[in-house]
Amino acid sequence: MQNAAMTQDAPTTRQDPADWYAGGLPHIWLPYAQMKTMTAPLPVARTDGCRIILADGRELIDGIASWWTACHGYNHPHIREALVRQAGVMPHVMFGGLVHEPALRLARRLVALLPGNLDRVFFSESGSVAVEIALKMAVQFWRNHGQGERNRLVTFRGAYHGDTTGAMALGDPQDGMHGGFKGLPTEHICVDLPTDEPSTEALRRVLERDAEKLAGIIVEPLVQGAGGMRFHDAATLRRLRELADDYDLLLIFDEIFTGFGRTGTMFGCEAAGVVPDIITLSKALTGGTLPLAATVASRRVFEAFWSDDPRHALTHGPTYMANALACAAANASLDLFEREPRLAQVRAISAALARGLAPCSALPGVKDVRVQGAIGVVELDRIDDLDALRGRFIDEGVFVRPFGSVIYLTPAFTIGDEELAALTKAVLKVIGDLARGP
Numbered sequence: 001m002q003n004a005a006m007t008q009d010a011p012t013t014r015q016d017p018a019d020w021y022a023g024g025l026p027h028i029w030l031p032y033a034q035m036k037t038m039t040a041p042l043p044v045a046r047t048d049g050c051r052i053i054l055a056d057g058r059e060l061i062d063g064i065a066s067w068w069t070a071c072h073g074y075n076h077p078h079i080r081e082a083l084v085r086q087a088g089v090m091p092h093v094m095f096g097g098l099v100h101e102p103a104l105r106l107a108r109r110l111v112a113l114l115p116g117n118l119d120r121v122f123f124s125e126s127g128s129v130a131v132e133i134a135l136k137m138a139v140q141f142w143r144n145h146g147q148g149e150r151n152r153l154v155t156f157r158g159a160y161h162g163d164t165t166g167a168m169a170l171g172d173p174q175d176g177m178h179g180g181f182k183g184l185p186t187e188h189i190c191v192d193l194p195t196d197e198p199s200t201e202a203l204r205r206v207l208e209r210d211a212e213k214l215a216g217i218i219v220e221p222l223v224q225g226a227g228g229m230r231f232h233d234a235a236t237l238r239r240l241r242e243l244a245d246d247y248d249l250l251l252i253f254d255e256i257f258t259g260f261g262r263t264g265t266m267f268g269c270e271a272a273g274v275v276p277d278i279i280t281l282s283k284a285l286t287g288g289t290l291p292l293a294a295t296v297a298s299r300r301v302f303e304a305f306w307s308d309d310p311r312h313a314l315t316h317g318p319t320y321m322a323n324a325l326a327c328a329a330a331n332a333s334l335d336l337f338e339r340e341p342r343l344a345q346v347r348a349i350s351a352a353l354a355r356g357l358a359p360c361s362a363l364p365g366v367k368d369v370r371v372q373g374a375i376g377v378v379e380l381d382r383i384d385d386l387d388a389l390r391g392r393f394i395d396e397g398v399f400v401r402p403f404g405s406v407i408y409l410t411p412a413f414t415i416g417d418e419e420l421a422a423l424t425k426a427v428l429k430v431i432g433d434l435a436r437g438p
């Protein structure tokens with residue numbers, strides 16, 4: 001635990017990255033990157049609050065909080081203290097046949113925060129795995145009820161549920177990130193979200209036709225994140241609950257992005273007053289410090305596995321399940337949600353994002369500007385050169401990473417007013433420069 005993030009004394013900002021960077025980079029394979037043509041990644045020396053400090057001393061204001069995980073900002077002392085304490089007691093112990101206080105306390109606290117009777121927590125180590133587990137729970141739920149043919153899910157255009165092959169299969173097969181894998185995983189049924197009368201009727205027809213093959217419906221409530229930062233309303237989620245009930249399907253909410261305040265309420269499902277049968281959580285669960293995820297099942301789902309028949313048990317068990325350090329970090333993160341005004345901060349960020357990004361609407365090439373909670377999105381007609389655009393943000397002293405045709409901001413909830421203003425100004429400036437051309 002003696003790295004920079006874990007010690008009180010910040011190391012010098014300037015350090016010579018020559019050794020670790022030049023020596024290690026040839027052995028690293030980076031995510032979603034064409035390694036041959038990509039712009040070289042930036043060497044990071046440390047993080048602090050809402051800042052990323054590069055090895056050459058430059059400081060970037062972070063606009064995306066490390067894929068939306070660092071909701072309290074980086075290096076929060078309360079989480080750090082919890083980690084140091086837990087590291088001294090027990091960093092990890094296997095969860096098969098053994099349990100420990102940080103995990104059980106966390107499970108109890110999560111259940112208390114979640115609506116309805118979502119009250120059984122299955123821990124894992126990443127969002128994709130949490131989704132795989134939700135999928136297995138849904139399919140095995142029906143198997144345990146003697147309906148083994150119900151093994152597909154309804155998913156939605158624009159969906160993204162992770163990178164493992166089972167989770168990939170739940171993404172949009174046409175326009176999603178994994179179109180190239182079409183044919184590899186099980187095909188589920190991908191339709192438009194029921195946002196209006198015609199799309200609701202279309203979904204109803206699919207359910208009418210295929211209900212016997214279906215285990216459930218999976219959706220990211222309110223915001224489809226990595227699939228394009230697309231928003232839908234609470235009424236859509238209420239329609240999904242009704243349809244799931246009408247056709248006796250399990251409703252799964254993937255709240256890996258939307259959970260822990262990001263959309264304005266602690267969980268997206270709260271805004272709609274809808275209780276899903278299974279919910280997946282990760283990302284901000286540990287306040288952006290350690291990998292941890294949870295798949296939480298309702299009593300009805302759990303009861304289908306409660307049996308004298310060993311074959312009815314859920315067959316899953318990741319090695320690092322309920323890692324004690326990660327659970328300690330998650331408990332500390334929940335303390336911060338209790339002690340500090342996070343949801344009020346989200347409301348203030350929301351207003352500032354709406355104000356700061358609104359002028360983008362007037363710029364050429366801008367298709368849409370939208371804000372939901374602490375998520376600000378500027379959608380362009382198209383982005384021709386993503387790498388160049390990302391580089392422009394670095395030149396402006398901010399870390400913003402557009403994808404597809406969207407530029408988005410998902411800052412830490414603790415971001416200062418000036419830092420947030422710097423982010424929205426940078427977005428405005430970079431889009432303005434883009435419109436003016438080279």
Ligand SMILES: Cc1ncc(COP(=O)(O)O)c(C=O)c1O
Nearest residue numbers: 126127128161162225226256257
């Ligand atoms: C809604 C949603 N589900 C699942 C995942 C996958 O999580 P992970 O990258 O931790 O596997 C993500 C990641 O962005 C996500 O946004």
